[in-house]
Amino acid sequence: MTSFDxxxxxxxxxxxxxxxxxxxxxxxxxxxLSLFVTTAGSGIRELADGFKAKGEFLKMHAVQALALxxxxxxxxxxxxxxxxxxxxxxxxxxxxxxxxxxxYTGKRYSFGYPACPRLEDQTKLxxxxxxxxxxxxxxxxxxxxxxxxxSAIVFHHPNATYFSVT
Numbered sequence: 605m606t607s608f609d610x611x612x613x614x615x616x617x618x619x620x621x622x623x624x625x626x627x628x629x630x631x632x633x634x635x636x637l638s639l640f641v642t643t644a645g646s647g648i649r650e651l652a653d654g655f656k657a658k659g660e661f662l663k664m665h666a667v668q669a670l671a672l673x674x675x676x677x678x679x680x681x682x683x684x685x686x687x688x689x690x691x692x693x694x695x696x697x698x699x700x701x702x703x704x705x706x707x708y709t710g711k712r713y714s715f716g717y718p719a720c721p722r723l724e725d726q727t728k729l730x731x732x733x734x735x736x737x738x739x740x741x742x743x744x745x746x747x748x749x750x751x752x753x754x755s756a757i758v759f760h761h762p763n764a765t766y767f768s769v770t
Contacts, residue, residue, distance in 0.1 A: 606639075606732040608757070610720055611769045620769075621719055624761035637759050638686050641735035642678040644671040644752035671752030679754040683712050690760045711764040712756040715746075718768035720757070723747070729755055 612620035626635040648671040655664035680703070687693055692709045702708075716723040723746040730742055741749045748755065 606728050608720075608725055608728060611722075613767065613769050618769075619719075619765070619767045621713060621757075621759065624759040624764045636690075637757060639729055639733055639755075639757050640679070640682055641729070641733055641738070641740055641748075641753060641755045642675050642682065643735075643738060643740050643748075643750060643754075644674040646739050646750050648750055648752050668752075671750075675752045675754045679712070679756060683710075683756075683758055686710070686758055687760070692760070692762075706766070709762050709764075710758060710760040711766060712758040713766075714754065714756050718770065719766065721770060726755060729757070 608621075610621040612618045612622075625637060628634070648667060652664045652667045655661070655667065684694060687708060687710055690710070694703070694708050698708070713719050715721075715725045715729065726742055726746045726748070730736070735753075735755075739750070740753050743749055
């Protein structure tokens with residue numbers, strides 16, 4: 605079992621990601637959340653470096669951007685599927701603008717971002733999921749390699765919102 609200690613905002617009634625999970629009952633979990641890692645795969649850096657060496661900077665940037673958007677797009681697709689599996693699918697008429705604004709139930713958070721700023725918690729996520737099996741490694745600084753990878757913890761709580769603890 606993996607556990608995370610999330611920081612709380614330093615103010616009255618400050619938010620904490622743990623607020624989005626029901627407490628244990630008789631020492632046992634009664635709620636669910638999801639952890640995932642997505643990646644565009646290996647070889648992106650080498651391909652981009654090859655374009656850079658030839659002075660093809662537009663191609664270099666395009667390859668890197670496409671790889672990052674691929675990993676992020678798959679993360680968003682996975683989050684959409686999770687919402688459906690949890691019983692609250694997106695409305696059929698939901699617009700892309702509403703998706704970009706995260707106007708849906710539940711939220712996904714990534715370590716190193718404002719609600720869970722400790723990047724070191726990536727090590728716990730990696731221990732639980734073992735994304736090395738799909739080619740994603742953690743650097744000494746807890747960054748993912750390949751760079752075009754996304755990790756997240758997803759909460760289904762209807763009041764989940766994005767916030768900062770700093």
